[in-house]
Amino acid sequence: FVNRPSIGTFPGSDWTERIQSSLMSIIPKGLHSVTTMACGSCSNENGYKAMFFWYRARERGGNVDFTEEDITSCMMNKPPGCPTYTLLSFDGGFHGRTFGSLITSHSKAIHKMGIPSLDWPMAPFPHYKYPLESNVRENKAEDQRCLARVEELIEQYNKKGSPVAGIVVEPILAEGGDIHGSNEFFAGLQAVGKKMGSALLIDEVQTGGGPTGRMWCHEHFDLPEAPDIVTFSKKMLTGGFYCKEEFRPPHGSRIFNTWMGDPGKVILLQTVLKVIQRDNLLQNTKVTGDILYQGILELENRFPHLINSTRGKDRGTFIAFNGVDSKTRDAIINNLKHKGVQVGGCGDYAVRLRPALIFQPRHAHILLDRLQQVIQEL
Amino acid sequence: FVNRPSIGTFPGSDWTERIQSSLMSIIPKGLHSVTTMACGSCSNENGYKAMFFWYRARERGGNVDFTEEDITSCMMNKPPGCPTYTLLSFDGGFHGRTFGSLITSHSKAIHKMGIPSLDWPMAPFPHYKYPLESNVRENKAEDQRCLARVEELIEQYNKKGSPVAGIVVEPILAEGGDIHGSNEFFAGLQAVGKKMGSALLIDEVQTGGGPTGRMWCHEHFDLPEAPDIVTFSKKMLTGGFYCKEEFRPPHGSRIFNTWMGDPGKVILLQTVLKVIQRDNLLQNTKVTGDILYQGILELENRFPHLINSTRGKDRGTFIAFNGVDSKTRDAIINNLKHKGVQVGGCGDYAVRLRPALIFQPRHAHILLDRLQQVIQEL
Known part of the structure; x- marks a missing residue:
């Protein structure tokens, strides 16, 4: 605790074991590995990067080499090095306040006011009538309306040269007003993503770590397969993200920064997880x-x-x-x-x-x- | 140390005193206040936000109210709510790897490759011939060439509707190869910024905290007045930024996130500063x-x-x-x-x-x- 080490460059000799006994012991089903980060915003931003890298590799038929033009253009912030890829997010969603995560946040004007942004697609998220039992038909129509709009937006952005590399969504739109989506909506969202070639990132920064009665809120959805990336912070004490194997970056040093999280927070998490288990x-x-x-x-x-x-x-x-x-x-x-x-x-x-x-x-x-x-x- | 508190929402009762006896005790001359952050990237990004807010207020003659159009447009990532402001940074500079700080980083292609970006101006930074004593005239010309280009770029971007709200620069371009600028270059840069209405942020993430023999590297430059914002992390253990009073955001909750840094790191810094003083x-x-x-x-x-x-x-x-x-x-x-x-x-x-x-x-x-x-x- 009396230091702030650079884990990426000099991991402690106990680091692997600490990760295994903490974050890897609760990895969502179907995911492969974990990367630690400092906070929720940069956990999401690095998850976004992983989706962009994955999308580019697919777009190029699995070729992950850089062209001379990639290298020259990216240093000037221009395509093809810095592609015009986008992410689809939801009206009322919140994913953080650093510049990249803020592009996908749409819950409060005060978060976004005065800060340059990018034209990325924003879809409506279902707003149900309650109680759910008395409004089944209407709410189902609401799911379908939103899913149709998601597909339409992806098609539109793909066509205009701003392809949608991924969909980012909270399991419950928390900052936006605790807006819930049905299991059918989330399954539908995953299906639309698969159909259109966009990855799916579920942001569990606020929902992860147990408050929904399961370690990860998206477990409630019984999705046909795991989401591609799951991000976390807050209750988890350390930030970070889980991903499928094909979302690990194709080169070293692409998901990287000075600290790469904070081992002290993982030590706290180890004990928190023990207590969660011990006290049920x-x-x-x-x-x-x-x-x-x-x-x-x-x-x-x-x-x-x-x-x-x-x-x-x-x-x-x-x-x-x-x-x-x-x-x-x-x-x-x-x-x-x-x-x-x-x-x-x-x-x-x-x-x-x-x-x-x-x-x-x-x-x-x-x-x-x-x-x-x-x-x-x- | 056995918690991760949300300082912004629930600051400890000793927080003010801890900040006063640590970060405020070494505040660069001419600056007014400090904000803590988790890492270097988000310290810079929040410094960027402060410059954008300042620029907007000036552009609107000091009026900081939001229009209805601001509120509606910003939720869709569009101007005027999300303005088309830019920041000028330098070829070879490095300011972090979250999306916003990455727009201003130009030191290695692997950092930027495959990640969407924005068209913000990038100027050349002086590359001197060494030894300096034998190349005075050439190096002076190099300063002038780069400063002229800075002014030209700001003019160009202002004219095309992407006004340059600020200049961001390291006192020594560290990741880019330890590229030094003369005191005259930095004074000239500040003068160009003032002339063109752009703020000046000095990124001391790598240089701050003593390695140059002074607490802040930019103290060596003897600038006519303080830079507007100075950011830090690394050796300081906590991230954050100092700013002039007029760069404090005009409304609450605009520079904000869940953690707002980590009090544990400030406790470490208190002791580090004591030892720096004790052992000279x-x-x-x-x-x-x-x-x-x-x-x-x-x-x-x-x-x-x-x-x-x-x-x-x-x-x-x-x-x-x-x-x-x-x-x-x-x-x-x-x-x-x-x-x-x-x-x-x-x-x-x-x-x-x-x-x-x-x-x-x-x-x-x-x-x-x-x-x-x-x-x-x-």
Whole structure:
């Protein structure tokens, strides 16, 4: 802990073992390797790079040699060295605030205002009517509308010389307002990507590490195959990304920087993972989440003029509901704080719950009790 | 150390004091405040953002309100919300490998290959003939050639609707081959920026923290006034940037992310700064550097057919020399390693020295002795 080593250049002799016993022990099914990074933004940006490298290799029939023109042009920021590839992201999505990740973020204007960007495609993400059971047909149509638009945009950008190398998406659009997509939507998204030749990156920076009751939120989707890249940070303490073998860069030094993450954070993660297992915290999060979800749903049924759209069923404690307007939402958050409960807001109307994995049923009951008081007093 | 806090949202109660006694105690003259970040790339990128915000405010006569059109357009990555502003950087410069910092990096093709970029201006940086004393007139002309090109490029990009909000430059182009600019060049660069309305960011990620014998390399330049922004990382253990008061963002949450650096690294820095002062390490670096520089210069005079262009006079131990070709350079680095001395290469021909601040005269003499052996055995 009393140093900041450059892991890429001088990895400690225990580095492999530490990675194996931590990050590799929870690698999502179907993925091959992991790269550590410092934060969520640069985890995503390096995942983006991996997709661009993969796309170029495919475009050139597997040839990964550089031409003289590649080398000269890239030093001047020009194609073919710096290609005009793009990534498709979603309205309401958030992937970070460094320049590259910011191109794909569309949740708040204040994040993007005044900063140069690139013309990359942005698709609509499904916005469901709740409760889901009563709106099956409409929500299915919403999935199809969004998927059709994704395909249309990829076709359009491919045609105009800005081919879409990959799709980047959160399993739950968290900053954008805890917007959930159905399993069918995500399977459809993967299918469209495969059909159009675009990779799929799932950004688990906010959802990864257990809050949905599984280590990775996308496990809930039961996708036909693994996404190509999964990124993480936050709860994982270290940033980084997992990828399939064919997404490992074809040359050394292409996914690289001075620090390559921070071994100290991986040491913390080792212990965190041990505690998650020892105390069965994923199961705890699932059980606690079910109580929270049911409790909030009951409040919604009692106070439909104040809150609605409770969501996050079977997603552990990763639960949100809407105030009927921003003012009501803000009042709920503020009044809860005065009662000693801290919750956050996201999007325009959402109250989002993000308790730690050690949040237990008894805590959930206290939260529900105080939330009821707050809503009654509105 | 056993946590990774979100400093921006929940700063510790000791945070202000820790910053005051560390980063603020060594703030470059003429600068006003500091922002911590995780790494060098995101320190630069957030410095870039600060310049873009400043430029927009000036362009709009100090009005920092957002128009409806700003808000709508920025969510789609389009102007005026996401303006077509640019930054001028230098051929051979390096500022990081996240997407934004990479646009301004031009030292190695492998860094940029296959990654989409933007058309931002790249100017030539002076390449001097050594020894400097024997090439005064030519090198002065080289300064003027590069400064003229900087001005020309800014004019050209301003005219074509991609105004140059700022100039970004390292005090020594380190990754590019330890390329030094004269004090006159840097003063001229600042003057051109002021004339054209572009800000000046000096990237001290590699030079900052003492290796040039002063805390900040740009102090050597005796600029008429402070640069607008100074970025740091590496030796400073924490990333971040200093800026003038008018470069603080005009609204909250515009320079922001989850972690905002890492308090653990600032705690390390506090002790590092104490030791630098206690052991007089800046003075040590200056004295040791003078010995190294003189010694290498003597070797150059004895073996001009093998090495040349010794540089870094009065720059502490931040010293480099060239092999006559890449093969000779690589052999020197490799053979030194076999004699227990680790040095690095940068650019095409340079051997660069980057000892720690505790490298003392007696170490310098050992290095010089082994370097002489290696050169004699070539």
